[in-house]
Amino acid sequence: MRNGERIPLREIPPLDFSRFKATLKDAVATGNRIAGLWAVPSGSGYTLYSAILHPSRQTIEVVCSMVEKVYPALTPEVPCLHWFERDLWERYGTIPQGHPWLKPIRFYQGEAGKVDFFRVEGEEIHEVAVGPVHAGVIEPGHFRFQCNGERVFHLEISLGYQHRGVERALTGGPNGRSVHYAETLAGDTTIGHATAYALLVEGLSGSKPSFYAEWIRAIALELERLANHIGDIGALSGDIGFLPTQSYCGRIRGDVLNLTALLCGNRFGRNLIRPGGVRYILEKERLDNLRSRLQVIEEDTISAIELFFDTPSVRARLEGTGVVTAHVAKELGLVGLAARATGLSIDARQDIPWGYYRTQRPPVSVHGTGDCYARAYLRWLEIQESFRFLHQITQTIPEEMAVEKKPYPPTVPEPDSGPLSGSHSGLKDHVSTVELTLTPQSLGIGITEGWRGEIVHVAATDENGKFAWYRVFDPSFHNWFGLAYAMRGGEISDFPLCNKSFNLSYCGHDL
Amino acid sequence: MSLILALLLSPLFLGMIVKIKAFFAGRKGQPLLQFYYDLVKLLQKGVVYSSSTTVVFRLSPWIALAAAVTALCILPLPGYSSWISFPGDFFVLFALLAVLRFSLVCAALDTGSSFEGMGASREVLFSFLAEPALLLSFLVLSFGLEGYSLHEILSNPFSIGGGKLVALYFISVSLFIVLLAENSRIPFDDPNTHLELTMIHEVMVLDHSGPDLAGILYTSALKLWILGSLWVGISSPWRGGSFYLDVLVFLGSMIFLAVIIGIIESILARVRLIRVSHALSLATVLAGVALLWIIG
Numbered sequence: 001m002r003n004g005e006r007i008p009l010r011e012i013p014p015l016d017f018s019r020f021k022a023t024l025k026d027a028v029a030t031g032n033r034i035a036g037l038w039a040v041p042s043g044s045g046y047t048l049y050s051a052i053l054h055p056s057r058q059t060i061e062v063v064c065s066m067v068e069k070v071y072p073a074l075t076p077e078v079p080c081l082h083w084f085e086r087d088l089w090e091r092y093g094t095i096p097q098g099h100p101w102l103k104p105i106r107f108y109q110g111e112a113g114k115v116d117f118f119r120v121e122g123e124e125i126h127e128v129a130v131g132p133v134h135a136g137v138i139e140p141g142h143f144r145f146q147c148n149g150e151r152v153f154h155l156e157i158s159l160g161y162q163h164r165g166v167e168r169a170l171t172g173g174p175n176g177r178s179v180h181y182a183e184t185l186a187g188d189t190t191i192g193h194a195t196a197y198a199l200l201v202e203g204l205s206g207s208k209p210s211f212y213a214e215w216i217r218a219i220a221l222e223l224e225r226l227a228n229h230i231g232d233i234g235a236l237s238g239d240i241g242f243l244p245t246q247s248y249c250g251r252i253r254g255d256v257l258n259l260t261a262l263l264c265g266n267r268f269g270r271n272l273i274r275p276g277g278v279r280y281i282l283e284k285e286r287l288d289n290l291r292s293r294l295q296v297i298e299e300d301t302i303s304a305i306e307l308f309f310d311t312p313s314v315r316a317r318l319e320g321t322g323v324v325t326a327h328v329a330k331e332l333g334l335v336g337l338a339a340r341a342t343g344l345s346i347d348a349r350q351d352i353p354w355g356y357y358r359t360q361r362p363p364v365s366v367h368g369t370g371d372c373y374a375r376a377y378l379r380w381l382e383i384q385e386s387f388r389f390l391h392q393i394t395q396t397i398p399e400e401m402a403v404e405k406k407p408y409p410p411t412v413p414e415p416d417s418g419p420l421s422g423s424h425s426g427l428k429d430h431v432s433t434v435e436l437t438l439t440p441q442s443l444g445i446g447i448t449e450g451w452r453g454e455i456v457h458v459a460a461t462d463e464n465g466k467f468a469w470y471r472v473f474d475p476s477f478h479n480w481f482g483l484a485y486a487m488r489g490g491e492i493s494d495f496p497l498c499n500k501s502f503n504l505s506y507c508g509h510d511l
Numbered sequence: 512m513s514l515i516l517a518l519l520l521s522p523l524f525l526g527m528i529v530k531i532k533a534f535f536a537g538r539k540g541q542p543l544l545q546f547y548y549d550l551v552k553l554l555q556k557g558v559v560y561s562s563s564t565t566v567v568f569r570l571s572p573w574i575a576l577a578a579a580v581t582a583l584c585i586l587p588l589p590g591y592s593s594w595i596s597f598p599g600d601f602f603v604l605f606a607l608l609a610v611l612r613f614s615l616v617c618a619a620l621d622t623g624s625s626f627e628g629m630g631a632s633r634e635v636l637f638s639f640l641a642e643p644a645l646l647l648s649f650l651v652l653s654f655g656l657e658g659y660s661l662h663e664i665l666s667n668p669f670s671i672g673g674g675k676l677v678a679l680y681f682i683s684v685s686l687f688i689v690l691l692a693e694n695s696r697i698p699f700d701d702p703n704t705h706l707e708l709t710m711i712h713e714v715m716v717l718d719h720s721g722p723d724l725a726g727i728l729y730t731s732a733l734k735l736w737i738l739g740s741l742w743v744g745i746s747s748p749w750r751g752g753s754f755y756l757d758v759l760v761f762l763g764s765m766i767f768l769a770v771i772i773g774i775i776e777s778i779l780a781r782v783r784l785i786r787v788s789h790a791l792s793l794a795t796v797l798a799g800v801a802l803l804w805i806i807g
Contacts, residue, residue: 130707130708136705244535246536311778492708493708497709
């Protein structure tokens with residue numbers, strides 16, 4: 001299936017477990033990647049699903065297999081699944097036999113029990129516990145370091161403090177709340193998650209947003225990428241005590257967020273994207289305004305960030321810190337920015353394009369050194385590509401856009417105003433607040449490339465066309481272990497820098 | 512006189528550095544007198560003591576402050592005699608700075624927190640590397656100038672003689688590195704960071720609060736002033752006008768120093784922790800080369 005399409009559940013035949021395992025193993029070996037592994041209780045056992053991305057064909061393959069509560073673990077042969085299998089164990093108590101390191105990932109107090117931290121014993125070893133309450137204004141997470149002096153032997157990350165039960169809340173939807181849950185899955189990736197949700201629902205309902213709506217979504221997604229990347233470079237700069245870039249980037253990030261506000265009235269893009277379309281149009285005057293402001297922002301960004309990368313002490317600080325090699329990144333199944341910084345060309349915009357990116361997309365940037373420098377520099381490369389892309393696509397309003405002019409902010413239809421007719425008249429084409437009717441007994445998938453990486457939303461409908469289950473894989477879910485790995489053998493004083501260079505989401509992981 | 516200037520102006524000195532950093536970052540920055548406001552605010556607050564701390568923790572800020580004030584009694588205004596002055600007094604001055612550090616390290620260890628222990632270990636390691644540079648520098652000066660008290664050394668360091676003036680430059684650079692490292696300035700430490708894991712000095716005082724914290728902040732300001740005026744004393748060649756002129760020259764030099772520190776903090780990123788020791792070794796080597804120069 002393609003990104004944002006549906007497939008009837010019965011067309012996913014359960015494979016024999018050994019074939020299931022071989023399929024996953026082959027997928028990783030042949031350069032495809034596993035977007036997710038999840039289970040659905042069925043009868044006495046579980047149906048184990050997995051989504052495999054085939055970048056060469058730009059398709060997604062969904063496979064499944066029936067397993068009992070105890071089944072042979074996939075992790076020993078497909079290491080990138082280790083986090084997923086721990087997740088299953090935590091959720092359902094399934095026991096993957098032979099899993100090398102079975103423990104909960106979200107610190108549930110329930111069935112799965114408490115975390116028993118890995119400990120290094122010895123006279124010279126000391127343990128440093130950081131969090132879950134931190135000194136800065138950041139999300140809660142607990143970090144346990146096993147150190148020998150300044151050197152970190154091992155870092156264990158314990159999350160789960162942000163668990164909200166969003167996936168459970170989404171089950172039974174879509175309803176009036178669903179899209180808001182999607183928008184707040186990770187606050188800094190509102191557009192990315194909302195687009196993935198919209199793709200999924202559109203796929204399940206068989207509707208397609210107008211090209212114009214896809215265009216707006218692409219603009220919003222690239223603005224989100226810009227804002228976060230610029231903010232991150234500023235934050236990295238602050239962590240190493242380099243003031244000028246820190247202050248300027250902080251301000252410029254705000255300017256970019258204001259462009260999103262220009263688009264839809266909210267700086268983080270809430271209420272912009274709805275299944276079926278977008279809620280706000282971008283008429284000529286505001287498009288020109290956006291273009292001219294973007295020009296100014298680009299100039300400011302270039303001067304602030306070039307100063308950063310031209311300063312020798314900055315490069316000396318970043319280079320060689322927290323290295324993750326391409327091989328390790330592949331084994332661990334890293335995605336998005338963290339993977340591209342190791343030289344892997346992984347980008348959902350290229351691999352499984354959706355919406356506007358099917359016709360036009362920025363080239364994939366990679367930088368091969370895998371250290372903090374690479375992660376910072378990759379952000380800079382992507383910032384430049386996003387600016388170029390935005391300039392390109394905002395030159396003209398797409399063809400079918402002869403939209404009636406609406407004052408800003410456009411009047412928002414009431415949520416329960418009933419289904420909009422399919423007529424091609426002005427704004428109604430692009431604005432959607434309707435609840436689309438979903439095809440029953442189907443599986444839908446929506447994948448987008450948020451600024452952090454690949455966002456996967458996958459759900460199946462029951463016989464009434466409601467979500468029977470809903471699963472979300474934020475890029476953070478794939479990448480947290482990469483951070484733990486990057487610290488291995490490093491200095492404990494490098495941790496804040498490494499952490500910021502990954503800048504993973506806690507709530508996106510915990511869900 | 513030096514004592515009064517230090518007691519009154521050392522927080523202002525910090526304020527000037529912050530102002531210059533703000534200028535480079537394109538911000539307005541906090542008021543020049545912010546550190547005074549902070550001290551007043553902290554003095555009015557209550558103190559919170561962790562149940563794992565003992566009397567060591569409670570006494571340490573005041574021992575540190577006493578050590579700093581005593582050190583200031585020894586520190587002369589360049590060209591003038593200090594309150595307490597005797598041959599070899601610079602040894603006592605450095606020993607007092609060591610007492611200051613020792614009491615803070617003890618307090619940090621007393622809390623039993625892994626952060627504070629880490630900070631204490633870093634602080635001790637880096638001062639262990641910085642002390643030789645400091646001592647060696649002043650030994651070279653007293654050797655070259657044949658004066659054995661700070662008063663004599665700082666009276667006119669440039670009288671060291673043409674051929675040997677290079678040694679003075681070396682020592683000036685060496686002292687400047689020590690000054691930045693000992694006072695937890697960028698590129699060695701970041702006084703503004705909130706990242707516990709990267710801190711050196713700041714992480715040691717995380718558990719202090721209220722008047723205790725005020726004592727520690729004030730002590731840090733005094734320490735910066737002490738090392739700063741030593742650096743100004745050997746690096747500035749102007750002496751010998753009237754007393755008031757000398758005070759003005761001294762204060763001008765201190766402002767100049769604040770500007771230099773502010774600029775350095777603005778244009779440099781922090782070095783990684785492991786490299787701090789390299790830089791401090793460089794300071795010691797420079798002082799050693801200066802010694803060779805003087806003898807040779």
